[in-house]
Structures are given as structure tokens and as C-alpha cells.
Amino acid sequence: MAFSKIAKEYTIMPQLENEITQTRAWGLWKIEASEEDLKLSGGFAETIPAEIVHPEKRAEFFAVRALLHNLLQQLNLTYQGLTKDTFGKPSLRNYPHQVSLSHSYPYVTAIVDEHKPVGIDLEHFKPKLLRIAQRMFSQTEQADAGDNLIKNCIYWSAKEAMIKVYGKKDLVFAEHLLIEPFVLKQKGNLSGRIIANQKETIVSLKYTQYTDFVIVCSV
Template sequence: MAIAYRHQVDDDTEFALWRIEEGADELYNQLQLDDHEKAFTKQLSASKRYLHWLGTRVLLRKMLKTDEYIDCKVDAHGKPYLVTLPYHISLSHSFDYAAVMISKTSPVGIDIEQIKQKVERIANKFMNQDELAGINERTKIQQLYVAWCAKEAVYKCHGQKEVSFLDNITLKPFSFEGHGIVDVSLAKADMHIDYEVNYLQYDDYMIGYVKG
């Protein structure tokens, strides 16, 4: 399967989606892995998480246009980074899709989620009362997914643990248009950072992405 969707955010930043239709062996054979990665994948074998892990790495390889080994590590906060290549990266996955965002100049964050009604049940765990009051009943489910994806994208872009979606990441009111921009603030202690997060509905998936 080729790249399903690709978007150039600016001159040095882009993201892409890969629809995972291959089996694990087919994806695995497209990668070069070191011994640590091979051992790690054996722990994931035969799980959906294994396909997601493979899918994001295959997509990263396609976007970087290389057949060489890519040394992709995860730091102490869980943020992936490239050891020898000059790119900031962010990885995400949901059901049949893998998503990767890369930038030559700035930290990035991306999140993809399949849209399902169940998000209503957990909305108050990641949105405060003011945010919930701004939700339009007609587009409730889509807006809730925009909110989740936007907060997750900011969390990944910031790249630090101990950040609460409910208490530290706040969205300004927005209307759902299928694609657009949400103003998001990250505030904790003496830190305050404002972000413009883009969102896009792709079939029955929602995507949030941001460049720091």
C-alpha cells in the first residue's frame, strides 16, 4: 500500500497517513532494525500494536526517502527522535492508519483517532466546563475528537510528561468545519505557550497536528 494522504504544512514540515493493509511480515521486511528493535518487536508480535509500530516506521522510511537504517529512539518522556537525521518527528496510529509528521526546524505533534460515539463518555476527563459549554450539539462528536486530537498533538509537540489534558491544556471556542485551526494554550506553573493547532477530518478519522 502506498501513502494514503500527504500534506505539506510548510516548506520544511509535512505529515502523511499510511493505511495498514499489509501483514506484519510484509511490513517487517521493509525495515532495517537493530538487535534491540528486533527483540522489542518480538514482544509485540501478533498484536495490533505490532502492526502500528511497523506501520509508523515504514511510513517514516517512505517520507525520509531512504533504504538505510533509521536510528529512531524514544527519550525519557516517551517522545520519539532521530539520532542521526536532522528532523523532528511525531508518530501516531489508530485502527487501520499510521500517521507521521516531520519537520527540519521545529518540534511537531500529530494525533489520529477513529471517530466513535464513545468519546462522549470520557469528555469531562479531558475538557473543562468552559470548553464543554462551547460544544455545538449538532457537531458534538466531531468537536470532541478535534479537542482530544488537538490536546494530544500539543502534548506530543511539547514532549514533557506530567501535563494534564484537563488542567494544563485549554482550547478556545471553535466551530467545526471539517478542517480548520484551534487556538490552544499550554499552561503549567510559570510556563505558558500558545499554539495554533490544525485539524482535519479524513473519512471517519480525525487528525490534529501542530508545529511548535
């Protein structure tokens, strides 16, 4: 019998929110632990790439893996590390489950699904998004978002989540990743389309606004 829950738990990092079912797990954490504590809480020794040197980026690397360790525990699985394909898409080592990660310091988020590709994106509300809308959004999307920073951020984050579902990087955001206009709410649903290889795939997404950022994920 399927079950779900939304809970706030005491962990090495404040777990702001999570949702767990028998086949899917999602979580949002805020980084407040030291790098050494994050390493210990990850449940698996991983070597950080040498090119990751900035303290915040290092913290994100270990924090999102600690979050994955926590989510997999709740699915009765053991975190054994991540691998990436040639497009940079992450996969769980030794499990068929699909995974997607996102981080923007001091927050990290991750989603795991047993059956289908997933995509998740966390974006802070940054004014620079207004400057790239003309290049990244269709005319319909631009007209709907206007100069509303939050709406622009949701459109952008939704496209990032969809390209993670797709798993490759050969798409043009304004032409191949399209989001239907929507009424802005604190939480809401989105309908997206991935147009690739002469095929159109419908992607259902949901978004949640927080104080200074938004999360969009596939459903």
C-alpha cells in the same frame, strides 16, 4: 526555493495523503500489507519490543516506521531508527529533526520537522470520548463541544497533539492544555495554549475530518 505537494502514490500501503516541503514532511497511510512486507519496506531492521504481541499493534509498529522511511526519503534523508527519551517522546536516530507519530488501526500517520517540536494525533470517532470530557476538558471546552462526537474527538486529539509538542507527561488536560472554541468544518485551524512552569505557550494546530477518524497536528 520551498516547494510543497499533496499526492497519492503507489507504495506497499495505500498512501492516502502527504504534504512535503523542504523542511517538513507529513503522511497518512492505511495498513494493507503483511507484517513481513512492512518489515522489508521500513528500510531499517528494528526489533519489535517483546510486549507487543497483538497482530494489529505489531502491524502499527512496523507500518509507522515504513511511513517514516518514506517521508525521510522525500527529505533526502535515510531512516536509521527511532529512540525514545524517559517520557516516551520519539526522536530520529542521527538527525536533529523533530518527529511525532500516531496510529489507530488500520491507519498510521507521522510528521517530521527540521526546526521545531511537532505533535500529531489520529483518533477514531468513539462514543467513549463523550464520557471522559468532564475530566479532560475545561468548562469552556465542554460547553463548546456539547454532545457532538466529532467536536469532542477534535478537542481530545488536539490536546494529545499538544502534549506531544510539550514532550512531557506532567500536565492536566483540563487545566494545562487548552483549546479555543471553534466552528466545526471538514478542515480547520485551532488555537491552543500550553500552560506549564508558570509559562503560557501558544500552539497553532490544524485538523482534518475523514470518514471515521480525525487527524490534528501542530503547524
